[in-house]
Amino acid sequence: MEKDPIVRLRRVTKRFDDVVAVDSLDLDIYQGEFLTLLGPSGCGKTTVLRLIAGFESPDKGDIVMNGTSLIGTAPNKRNVNTVFQSYALFPHMSIFDNIAFGLKMKRFEKSVITEKVTEALSIVKLGGLEMRKPHQLSGGQQQRVAMARAIVNKPQVLLLDEPLSALDYRLRQEMELELKRIHRKLGITFVFVTHDQEEAISMSDRIAVMNEGRIEQIGTPSQIYEEPQNMFVAKFVGEINVFEGRIVEIHNGSAVVDIHGRHFKVQNRKDFANGRAVKVLLRPEDIMVTKDEELQGTAPALAGKIEEVIYKGKTVDLIISLDAGETVFVTQFFNEDQEDVVYRHGHRIHINWPYGWEVVL
């Protein structure tokens, strides 16, 4: 992905009265990628999309597409289309006319329009419903029409603002796969907005985690999940356990952290100095649980007891209260070889983790 970006936001700021919706934001969007803007409500995701689409203009900064600035270019002149959260289908037009709208505006010939609309309908798997009105379709079907209406114009960039949020859980999962398929098939750049981290992780090539009008971290889903750069990203993207500690030894690339008097060896990617207070972050699935009677002496571990066992089918979630006082959330996968490992409320256990699976901030 070292090509030139197709869209480039440079120090873009957008204010609404006294709210800074987008705050000096830099973002490069590359040809053909599936980029997700992920963040809590009100962090400015929609505003970023509207800035790219042209419905808002930045107070400061520049938005460049294909090397030329978009400032002052009207939305109808941008090679960008939007799939709106509410779909915004035209209620007085048939499905066919809805999808054909963009092509009609560009004054394509009738036969070309029919051909393109038919193709778009088949891409979203909606053939045969051309003559219906939007209100005669289900939510999922309306969603597909909204997709078709945008992609039929073959935009360079497709902007999707929480397109799945109005759908129920199962339909959403189905549409996630559909969106991925359509993205692969068309090769159009997708900029997708969601506040659902699972959706973001399962669909994106890259995720930009946003907070208060800024991008906290941008990277692949696994980078975002496994190597969060700061506490906001760590906490927003999935469950995470946080241990307060202090660095007590420095080695080449690694360090020793003291947590509740135990010494754990960790990677020292950020080159923290000796004596520094740090946070050690661990995903629930990265923590190992050992029953006291199986403990083989030497490995450092934190002692505690099981408070709650939540059976989830494929996994079992444990809520553990450490003797030092913290509550830890752990996810264990069932291991076919260890069927006798049964956790019960009140069991005394120890926890630790494999070297390098932690994040130190």
Add this chain to the structure above:
Amino acid sequence: MEKKSGFRNVAVGSTLCWITLFVVIPYLIVVAYSFLTPDPSGTVSWIFTLDSYREIFSPVFLIVCKNSFALALSTTVLTLLAAYPFAFFLTRISESIRRTLILIMIIPFWTSSLIRTYALIILLKANGIVNTFLLSLGWIDEPLNLLYTQLAVFTGLVYTLLPFMILPLYASLQKLDTRLIEAARDLGATSPRIFFHIILPLTLPGIIAGSTMVFLPALGLFYIPDLLGGARSMLIGNFIKDQFLVAGNWPLGSSASVILTLLMFLLIAWYFLSSRKINQGDMREVI
């Protein structure tokens, strides 16, 4: 539950009584009169005849009808053209300014429209405000003949009926989802095309409602043509009034009323049918 339906019965019942007493019965009397014979004493004699209806389809009345329809139609078109931009503007401004503007528009209703029509006379007469103003500016050398013209009647109707066009238009423009406009723009539509493809079709119910509310009164308002048009403009409303109050031919006035009511009923029926279709989204079948 019991109490509620009791209240509903009272509410519906009293409304029905009211309508029966003051709308249905008088109207039935009008219908009955239209089939009776005029009496020189000024009322009717109880002899059944179709004479009034025969008389009504005479060329004189048809011309009155034609003039009335032409005037009502042009009033409707002009109010529509004037009201649409204003209603659109109302939806685009801040809440407080909007409330003020709507209030200013409604305040004149607190005065009888008859009095407001007299006020128009003061504006339009030979030594009235408009003429005095234009003379003082030196734009004209002698007073314009404004009062007692077709134009004066037209002005009076448009002035009186404009709010009835603005309010339904405002309501339907207010309901218009601005995201649809953004979606259209996103798909490459220019402003004129957004207007004709999205805004106009989606506000058609408001246009039809407003047009009905202007067109029907424009047919029947008799005092505006009377006061502003003088003797020259004979419209359906004046015709009916004259039959009762001047010519003393009650059956003819009644039959003209019946015809007018039938026409209005047809228009309202068309309005309901078309707005039902629009609500179902079948815009194309409306016209």
